[in-house]
Amino acid sequence: EADIYQTPRYLVIGTGKKITLECSQTMGHDKMYWYQQDPGMELHLIHYSYGVNSTEKGDLSSESTVSRIRTEHFPLTLESARPSHTSQYLCASSRDRGNSPLHFGNGTRLTVT
Amino acid sequence: QKEVEQNSGPLSVPEGAIASLNCTYSDRGSQSFFWYRQYSGKSPELIMFIYSNGDKEDGRFTAQLNKASQYVSLLIRDSQPSDSATYLCAVKTGNQFYFGTGTSLTVIP
Numbered sequence: 598e599a600d601i602y603q604t605p606r607y608l609v610i611g612t613g614k615k616i617t618l619e620c621s622q623t624m625g626h627d628k629m630y631w632y633q634q635d636p637g638m639e640l641h642l643i644h645y646s647y648g649v650n651s652t653e654k655g656d657l658s659s660e661s662t663v664s665r666i667r668t669e670h671f672p673l674t675l676e677s678a679r680p681s682h683t684s685q686y687l688c689a690s691s692r693d694r695g696n697s698p699l700h701f702g703n704g705t706r707l708t709v710t
Numbered sequence: 711q712k713e714v715e716q717n718s719g720p721l722s723v724p725e726g727a728i729a730s731l732n733c734t735y736s737d738r739g740s741q742s743f744f745w746y747r748q749y750s751g752k753s754p755e756l757i758m759f760i761y762s763n764g765d766k767e768d769g770r771f772t773a774q775l776n777k778a779s780q781y782v783s784l785l786i787r788d789s790q791p792s793d794s795a796t797y798l799c800a801v802k803t804g805n806q807f808y809f810g811t812g813t814s815l816t817v818i819p
């Protein structure tokens with residue numbers, strides 16, 4: 598069972614601020630992902646990483662950036678938050694094996710005013 | 711065409727009944743198939759995965775896979791009110807996961 602942690606759980610911030618959403622996992626998973634999900638809507642892949650120093654943009658990069666300096670840590674940064682960034686952000690990880698599932702963190706609910 | 715299609719519902723079943731959730735996928739190269747449960751405001755939680763044709767049972771849950779028809783289903787037996795949630799079908803193709811929009815299930819006491 599993967600342990601994956603996201604902080605903060607809730608964040609309210611003003612337009613134009615720079616924010617970083619934290620994600621850490623303790624299971625040594627090589628693959629990590631960030632998804633964005635609005636209430637009642639589907640998940641959209643923002644960024645993913647297959648290992649240290651490897652990052653790729655997903656379908657919805659949403660003006661954010663990620664880094665993967667350590668295996669366990671995959672933070673997401675918004676350089677200048679906008680109201681359109683208001684959403685739930687979900688971090689997930691997976692083993693590097695063909696049939697391994699995604700394990701999700703508890704999510705960060707972001708509100709940009 | 712979307713990678714993964716699900717009927718968005720809502721699906722309502724009485725307590726104790728069997729709930730049947732369906733999912734189709736477009737890429738014949740997809741290798742693994744997952745069902746997640748998501749309560750409102752929470753993150754998805756893995757219920758089951760399947761990668762071979764046929765049925766896989768785990769408690770009250772049965773996943774069914776038919777690769778020829780590109781079809782995956784989830785049966786929930788003896789449905790309980792606590793099963794009320796959105797169920798997401800996910801398909802893994804290569805290193806990528808593709809999610810359906812989810813089916814909303816309500817179990818009526």
